[in-house]
Amino acid sequence: AQSVTQLDSQVPVFEEAPVELRCNYSSSVSVYLFWYVQYPNQGLQLLLKYLSGSTLVESINGFEAEFNKSQTSFHLRKPSVHISDTAEYFCAVSEDAGGTSYGKLTFGQGTILTVHP
Amino acid sequence: SQTIHQWPATLVQPVGSPLSLECTVEGTSNPNLYWYRQAAGRGLQLLFYSVGIGQISSEVPQNLSASRPQDRQFILSSKKLLLSDSGFYLCAWSVDWGPRNTIYFGEGSWLTVV
Numbered sequence: 594a595q596s597v598t599q600l601d602s603q604v605p606v607f608e609e610a611p612v613e614l615r616c617n618y619s620s621s622v623s624v625y626l627f628w629y630v631q632y633p634n635q636g637l638q639l640l641l642k643y644l645s646g647s648t649l650v651e652s653i654n655g656f657e658a659e660f661n662k663s664q665t666s667f668h669l670r671k672p673s674v675h676i677s678d679t680a681e682y683f684c685a686v687s688e689d690a691g692g693t694s695y696g697k698l699t700f701g702q703g704t705i706l707t708v709h710p
Numbered sequence: 711s712q713t714i715h716q717w718p719a720t721l722v723q724p725v726g727s728p729l730s731l732e733c734t735v736e737g738t739s740n741p742n743l744y745w746y747r748q749a750a751g752r753g754l755q756l757l758f759y760s761v762g763i764g765q766i767s768s769e770v771p772q773n774l775s776a777s778r779p780q781d782r783q784f785i786l787s788s789k790k791l792l793l794s795d796s797g798f799y800l801c802a803w804s805v806d807w808g809p810r811n812t813i814y815f816g817e818g819s820w821l822t823v824v
Contacts, residue, residue: 624809625810634820636716636817638815683753689809702752
């Protein structure tokens with residue numbers, strides 16, 4: 594069965610500093626990987642996803658994540674954060690068990706990113 | 711474009727009272743619909759999903775039930791709320807089926823059971 598571990602529950606950083614939010618997963622089959630962002634008192638928004646092709650995927654607001662199959666990781670990075678990036682970030686994984694299997698998303702526990710001025 | 715509406719946004723209910731959270735999706739036909747719960751410090755847990763009218767699958771045993779009376783309407787209910795039902799409930803939808811599909815979330819409903 595799949596599981597997702599976000600190694601840091603909270604990450605405080607200063608504005609314009611780089612940040613990395615870590616995500617590791619475990620699965621015995623092929624996986625697809627997602628990062629969602631949740632701003633305070635709002636629902637989740639898709640930030641970026643890896644389905645196939647290049648292992649480095651990017652979002653429109655400067656975040657990127659790299660799928661590392663050997664390390665079973667999908668860490669999220671941004672070279673320079675803004676105050677507006679303050680939010681909770683969720684890593685999610687779905688397994689490809691073949692056929693018409695339902696692609697259940699399993700979420701990590703979330704990482705709260707706080708950007709200080 | 712597709713949009714998802716969920717209400718009420720905030721709800722405070724006494725223990726033992728009933729619950730009804732409603733969700734509708736606009737701009738798409740025959741979506742897959744989901745109810746998730748986000749309890750404090752516990753991430754997101756899938757409660758129910760539906761691939762069509764009247765078709766409900768439950769992921770975990772609980773005090774809640776779901777119904778899909780119309781193609782784009784999904785309702786989460788309880789006959790008698792428990793304190794442990796408190797949390798942030800999120801309705802979500804997707805177009806495709808299978809592990810590659812992207813799930814889109816509504817704004818959520820805060821439920822506090824007192």
